[in-house]
Amino acid sequence: MAVYTEVTDEALAAFLREYAIGEAIAFRGIAEGVENSNFSLRTTSGDYILTLYEKRVDPADLPWFLGLMEHLARAGISCPLPVQGADGVALRELAGRKAAITTFLPGVWPRRVRLEHCAPVGAALARLHLAGADFAPIRANALGPAGWAPLLERCRGSGDDVQPGLLAELDSSLAEILASWPAGLPVGHIHADLFPDNVFFLHADVSGLIDFYFAATDIVAYDVAICLNAWCFETDGAFNATKARGLLWAYDAVRPLSEAERAALPVLCQGAAIRFLLTRLYDWVNTPAGAMVTRKDPLEYLRRLRFHRGAKNWQAYGI
DSSP states (O other): OOOOSOOOHHHHHHHHTTSSSOOEEEEEEOOOOSSSEEEEEEETTEEEEEEEEOTTSOGGGHHHHHHHHHHHHHTTOOSOOBOOOTTSOOOEEETTEEEEEEEOOOOBOOSSOOHHHHHHHHHHHHHHHHHGGGOOOOOBOTTSHHHHHHHHHTTTTTHHHHSTTHHHHHHHHHHHHHHHOOOSOOEEEEOSOOOGGGEEEETTEEEEEOOOTTOEEEEHHHHHHHHHHHHSBOTTSOBOHHHHHHHHHHHHHHSOOOHHHHHTHHHHHHHHHHHHHHHHHHHHHHSOTTOSOOOOOTHHHHHHHHHHHTOOSGGGGTO
């Protein structure tokens, strides 16, 4: 479910008059995604995506997100380009929500990750990091290490209902991760949510990177760790070192990882695993019954966290 706010034909027509992209020909909600209301929009000038930003997105962050996307798109990254209105402003209001139109990207995301997907993703992530290096504004990562303990506290009442002993294991894991969290690694702008459903492919090539609404300024190699978690585990929970090797080698060929970044991979991967475990756990225990939101199993990331805690060094990731 990804349409939380409906848009009437009259409201859409009035909204489009603020742009120079023609009149609507087709307009429909997009079912995928969980954070915002997304619509596929075709006008007399082409195809676009209309997004209404819902309550989980801080309106104060939206100029940064849109500015980063515009910067990356101008630098040659295949990501949505915000469309400015006739007054030169991209962020507007529609149906009581902040809203923006972005360009449409062709392609489909891989429902089943195969080996041949991993190297293109690694290379695309490295190009994103390089292209963002000269984007001056910064945004703190609200879901970085400082946010994990408060998030765990908000799961305290019902967390063990998911699995007995879960909270004690997470307490222990989080304490070790925070104590070992690296300092002095390169920092830059990261996507922070580059899961398969946010990467479009045409044939064997990446045709688009979407959904930058968790992007932030943080340790660059942490973004690599997020991708290792998202792309390199099989449905049975097993880690696929061949996929990881392909992703890391392709990344390294574009933006070489330092020895310090390589050495930090196990703890960075632990941090990425616990971050997504905690957000899934929070949704699992706090989403009301009957809500039109598909909850994701937090225990999937518990298995990944355990793998990373057992990784002795960066060679465990295939490099």
